Amino acid sequence: MSKRGYDVALAEKESELGGRVLLESTLPGLSEWKRVIDHRAYLIGQKSNVESYLENELDSRDILEFGFEHVVVATGSTWRTDCVGRSIRHPAPHEPGANIISVNDMLRGQSVGGKVVVYDDDYYYMANVLAEKLCQEGCEVVYVTSAGEVAPFTLATLEQHRVHGRLLELGVEIICGHTVSAVGKSAVTLSCVYTEISRPLECDALLPVTSRLPLQNLYTALDATDDLAGYGIKSIQVIGDGHAPGTIATAVYSGHQYARQLDNSVDLRYGFPREDHQPVVS
Amino acid sequence: MPDDRYSILFEPVRIGPKTAKNRFYQVSHCNGAGFRWPRTMAHLRGMKAEGGWSVVCTEECEIHPSSDLSGFVEMRLWDDSDIPTHRLMTQKVHDHGALAGVQLVHNGFHGTNRYTRTPTLSPSGGAGDQIDQIQSVAMSKRDIREMRGWFRQAALRARRTRVHAGLVQTGL
Numbered sequence: 183m184s185k186r187g188y189d190v191a192l193a194e195k196e197s198e199l200g201g202r203v204l205l206e207s208t209l210p211g212l213s214e215w216k217r218v219i220d221h222r223a224y225l226i227g228q229k230s231n232v233e234s235y236l237e238n239e240l241d242s243r244d245i246l247e248f249g250f251e252h253v254v255v256a257t258g259s260t261w262r263t264d265c266v267g268r269s270i271r272h273p274a275p276h277e278p279g280a281n282i283i284s285v286n287d288m289l290r291g292q293s294v295g296g297k298v299v300v301y302d303d304d305y306y307y308m309a310n311v312l313a314e315k316l317c318q319e320g321c322e323v324v325y326v327t328s329a330g331e332v333a334p335f336t337l338a339t340l341e342q343h344r345v346h347g348r349l350l351e352l353g354v355e356i357i358c359g360h361t362v363s364a365v366g367k368s369a370v371t372l373s374c375v376y377t378e379i380s381r382p383l384e385c386d387a388l389l390p391v392t393s394r395l396p397l398q399n400l401y402t403a404l405d406a407t408d409d410l411a412g413y414g415i416k417s418i419q420v421i422g423d424g425h426a427p428g429t430i431a432t433a434v435y436s437g438h439q440y441a442r443q444l445d446n447s448v449d450l451r452y453g454f455p456r457e458d459h460q461p462v463v464s
Numbered sequence: 465m466p467d468d469r470y471s472i473l474f475e476p477v478r479i480g481p482k483t484a485k486n487r488f489y490q491v492s493h494c495n496g497a498g499f500r501w502p503r504t505m506a507h508l509r510g511m512k513a514e515g516g517w518s519v520v521c522t523e524e525c526e527i528h529p530s531s532d533l534s535g536f537v538e539m540r541l542w543d544d545s546d547i548p549t550h551r552l553m554t555q556k557v558h559d560h561g562a563l564a565g566v567q568l569v570h571n572g573f574h575g576t577n578r579y580t581r582t583p584t585l586s587p588s589g590g591a592g593d594q595i596d597q598i599q600s601v602a603m604s605k606r607d608i609r610e611m612r613g614w615f616r617q618a619a620l621r622a623r624r625t626r627v628h629a630g631l632v633q634t635g636l
Binding site: 267306338396429435451454456 | 581
């Protein structure tokens, strides 16, 4: 947006730019991901028409009163703790007092002990990286996944062999083809995805890594405001994980696409030039 | 001569303004050729018609870029540039006296959007049922209105491919 000549005010809730990458780049093996922030923060720092305001959480009232013409909301997402994901569409029942750890808390440095079940219905890096972190902290780790192998999305990135091997080297017990269908204080219930046969697995804690919820309170409040034009606002949009939780690359692209789309009559989302086919000439 | 018990199968049936010459209705059949290898796809459908089916349908046909099944090869009717591909098939089906049908699909969170790189859509949002690392967006009323429009546009486009029958499916 800066390159296209807009004056930009960037309000950041935290004391540093970077969002989830700040947290995820502290996990085992992911430190180089911080380059995503370094690159972007450097570029932003070079721009005289971008002002960054750190530790500046805004509510909808603040935003309406600033007099901005366009508002783009990038409030991110939060990991679910109820086991809902691609395999289970309704929350898994849990006993009161069951020890369920959230990915969000793990990312912010919560320490965990004892025997921990990591339940992976996400299929990429988060579950296996957190399993490694738990091992480093001295936990006994059981990795359970609804898939037929560890982290199946990494088959597409050619990492699966290494990822699976790493967990074995760390001494993680691997149980494939099972969901976590109920959570108790001293055990979780595993259900076979093929036969639905259930069995208990004793543990001290469960870490579900299943799916995320977009954080849309701010966007929803703005979108519900009557007479946005009266506040001088021409458009409001939510982008990135706050729109559709995905990879870091997806979130970066979402912002890039927003900036190219603003005041642009060509529909970049659905109206792009196709090269998926060679049209048949009739 | 066929057994009398089966003769009904060979009687014509009226379907709206059209008549199917018998009761053998080839429902949607994914074959892996689709828009990527359109002549292979068209010959397969033509062969079915030649073999006697009265109606021969496409496979899943994506109605819109927000329902991109890339990774699988099916059919597409995203815009008018897809129409000639469909006509390869409808021509061959008609050559053998059969009716052509199309399966118009929006796949919701069953989609991958690996090519269009846009979030999928579904009534409640959430993780998709493929391995892909993009969650679907919960549809607003505006999104629902838009999707109805996409189905309408795809149906109008399908008519221009010279199909006579259709079915509509969502994978939401």
